[in-house]
Amino acid sequence: MPLAVGTLAPDFTLKSKTADGLKDVTLSANFGSKNTVLLFFPLAFTGVCTQELCDITAGLGSYGDLNADVIAVSVDSPFAQEAWAQKEKISITLVSDLNKETTKAYDVLFPGLAGIGDTSARSAFVIDKDGVIQYSEQTPSPKELPNFEAVKAALASLS
Numbered sequence: 001m002p003l004a005v006g007t008l009a010p011d012f013t014l015k016s017k018t019a020d021g022l023k024d025v026t027l028s029a030n031f032g033s034k035n036t037v038l039l040f041f042p043l044a045f046t047g048v049c050t051q052e053l054c055d056i057t058a059g060l061g062s063y064g065d066l067n068a069d070v071i072a073v074s075v076d077s078p079f080a081q082e083a084w085a086q087k088e089k090i091s092i093t094l095v096s097d098l099n100k101e102t103t104k105a106y107d108v109l110f111p112g113l114a115g116i117g118d119t120s121a122r123s124a125f126v127i128d129k130d131g132v133i134q135y136s137e138q139t140p141s142p143k144e145l146p147n148f149e150a151v152k153a154a155l156a157s158l159s
Contacts, residue, residue: 002108002123002138009038009127010105014073014095017082025071025095028131035068035134035158036127037151040108040120042142044076044084044094052122052145053090060091066155068126073097075119108138122146126154134158 003009013026030036039056041049053072056063063070071093074081081094103109103120110121124146126135135154137146 002121002125002136003106003133005133005136007133007136009036009125009131009133010102011131012097012102012105014097014102015078016093016095017078022078025093027071027127030069030127030129031131032129035066035129035155036125037063037068037070037155038106038125038127039070039072039092039146040103040106040123041072041074042110042113042119042122044074044080048122048143048145049074050084050088053092053094054088056148057089057091062152063155066152067158068155069093071095073102073120075100075103110142113142124148124151126151126158128158 011028013024015022016025073095075097078096097103108121108123110119113119121138122142123138125133128134
């Protein structure tokens with residue numbers, strides 16, 4: 001079960017690959033100024049993950065309008081994430097949880113995906129400016145997308 005609403009969101013600093021090299025992305029950098037939509041997804045270069053992040057990229061402005069930053073987490077390397085983002089024109093901040101520590105901290109580890117190993121389960125969290133989880137969802141299977149209307153409703157209630 002993912003961390004519950006009302007829980008203080010575990011802070012993290014994870015690597016993101018940009019054109020300028022590797023950079024640190026820290027959740028608490030948004031505290032006090034922006035809400036955060038934190039998405040966990042199983043693996044880059046897979047069909048449902050590509051659909052999810054391309055759809056979010058296409059609607060990124062609506063999250064900005066709700067004073068939210070979107071960060072997507074997977075257990076892929078930052079180099080694989082960057083190659084995928086360039087191929088699919090994904091502009092969301094992608095961060096690597098290669099050691100699975102953040103995935104475990106949010107209690108969204110998916111064991112043995114397709115027999116290849118543990119990944120992040122598909123999940124969505126809304127974290128307010130104070131670092132408190134205001135929305136929490138883990139989908140029943142990796143093939144299902146989170147309820148993004150509920151994510152936006154949670155964000156709208158914070159504005």
